[in-house]
Amino acid sequence: MKIVIASRESRLALWQAEHVKALIEALPPKPEVSILGMTTRGDQILDRALSKVGGKGLFIKELEVALMEGRADLAVHSAKDVPMNIERGFELLGFMKREDPRDAFISSQYGSLADLPAGAVVGTSSLRRQALLLRAFPHLKVEPLRGNLDTRFAKLDRGDYAAIILAAAGVKRLGMAARIRGLLPPSDFLPAAGQGALALEVAAGRDDLKALLAPLLCSHTTACVQAEREVARLLGGSCQVPMAAYAQFDASGALSLSARVADPMGAQMLQASAVAQPGESPVALGARVAQELLDAGGAAILAQCMTPD
Numbered sequence: 001m002k003i004v005i006a007s008r009e010s011r012l013a014l015w016q017a018e019h020v021k022a023l024i025e026a027l028p029p030k031p032e033v034s035i036l037g038m039t040t041r042g043d044q045i046l047d048r049a050l051s052k053v054g055g056k057g058l059f060i061k062e063l064e065v066a067l068m069e070g071r072a073d074l075a076v077h078s079a080k081d082v083p084m085n086i087e088r089g090f091e092l093l094g095f096m097k098r099e100d101p102r103d104a105f106i107s108s109q110y111g112s113l114a115d116l117p118a119g120a121v122v123g124t125s126s127l128r129r130q131a132l133l134l135r136a137f138p139h140l141k142v143e144p145l146r147g148n149l150d151t152r153f154a155k156l157d158r159g160d161y162a163a164i165i166l167a168a169a170g171v172k173r174l175g176m177a178a179r180i181r182g183l184l185p186p187s188d189f190l191p192a193a194g195q196g197a198l199a200l201e202v203a204a205g206r207d208d209l210k211a212l213l214a215p216l217l218c219s220h221t222t223a224c225v226q227a228e229r230e231v232a233r234l235l236g237g238s239c240q241v242p243m244a245a246y247a248q249f250d251a252s253g254a255l256s257l258s259a260r261v262a263d264p265m266g267a268q269m270l271q272a273s274a275v276a277q278p279g280e281s282p283v284a285l286g287a288r289v290a291q292e293l294l295d296a297g298g299a300a301i302l303a304q305c306m307t308p309d
Contacts, residue, residue, distance in 0.1 A: 001029055001212075002031065003032070003033045003034075003209075004073050004074070005021060005035045005074050006066040006071075007035055007036065007037055007075070008038060008039070008059065009038065009039055012078075013076075014035070014037065015173055018035070020096075020200070020216070021033045024212075027213075031212070036066060038066065059081045060083070060201070063077075064087065064201070067090065068090075074201070074202055074209060074213070076201075077199045077201060078170070079195070080193060080197075082201070084229055084232045084233035088204075089203060090204060091202055091204045091210075092201050093209070093213055093214075094199075094217035094222040095217065095221045096198040096221065098196045098224070099169035099172060099196040100169050101169070101186070101195045101246060102185070103189045103191065104165065104171055104182070105165060105183070106153075106156065107156070107162060107163035107181050109163075111181055116140055116162055116163060119140070120162035121142075121161050123142075123143055123144070123145030123152070123155065123156070123161040124165045126165075129165050130265075130266070131262040131266040132244075132266065134265050145164055149166070149171065163181075165184070167196065169196040190244035190245070191246045193229050193243075193246075194225045194229060197221050197224075199225075200216065200217070220249055224249070224255070226282040226283055227257045227276075228257070228286065230283045231245040231257070231259045233286075233290075234294070235302060241261065241302060242266075242305070244258075244260045245258070245259040246259075250275075254275050255282060257275075257276075257285050259271070259273075260272075261293050263301055268301055270296050270301065272292040273289070
């Protein structure tokens with residue numbers, strides 16, 4: 001049996017693909033696995049914010065074309081980069097065990113966000129992080145930061161930014177955890193939906209792969225990410241909307257979910273939390289929390305975010 005994994009060609013994406021490749025090769029019947037490296041539109045457009053050029057789908061479109069044409073059997077994605085509505089003809093099998101979901105503070109000069117002086121420039125590619133930063137530290141200046149991890153670190157090291165905020169999972173996966181000066185607690189910096197998890201995507205109807213890859217999926221992570229993604233989907237699921245959603249299982253085994261929605265400058269921010277009721281699905285929990293945000297004024301914030309400048 002031969003399996004081809006479609007992957008972006010960034011160092012992090014290839015690490016993720018190699019990680020999945022090694023796991024698949026250990027499964028019976030020990031398939032032969034290769035990686036098809038590809039450059040996506042999201043990798044090519046680095047001078048504009050994602051919210052201005054098409055959003056998360058720019059990172060997976062070329063990979064989906066390879067699945068559709070039969071040049072690849074499986075695509076591996078960072079879950080937070082996957083659009084909330086999967087196009088017809090494709091299927092997300094589920095999500096692998098989550099790495100650290102938190103945001104990481106990285107700086108060559110400063111030990112924490114609180115140490116940054118007024119006017120210090122913080123780099124981030126995320127409207128969610130921008131809103132959270134400006135709400136908590138309005139004296140800071142937030143500037144866009146695009147490119148792969150190596151490019152972002154290079155921009156920090158040459159002094160373009162006083163600090164940058166990245167997903168801790170990617171930094172750790174590439175063996176660069178020593179660069180992290182601090183991990184931002186979810187209570188203050190609620191993560192993006194799916195942050196830290198890997199998603200496996202196939203063309204619809206690939207029941208052979210669904211059965212083969214089932215051992216790689218984590219039921220707890222999949223439940224959490226399904227709840228988070230449902231919030232994001234019902235709130236627009238767009239890079240234009242600063243929103244966060246994070247689910248976890250508590251000590252009793254109950255699934256809890258927190259979500260926030262804000263305007264890009266962090267002036268308005270709403271939060272809602274809930275615990276799954278007996279028999280309630282993760283998707284239903286996500287829908288309930290999303291509706292609470294919408295009823296509390298989230299619809300007006302969304303309308304404001306979607307209004308062209």
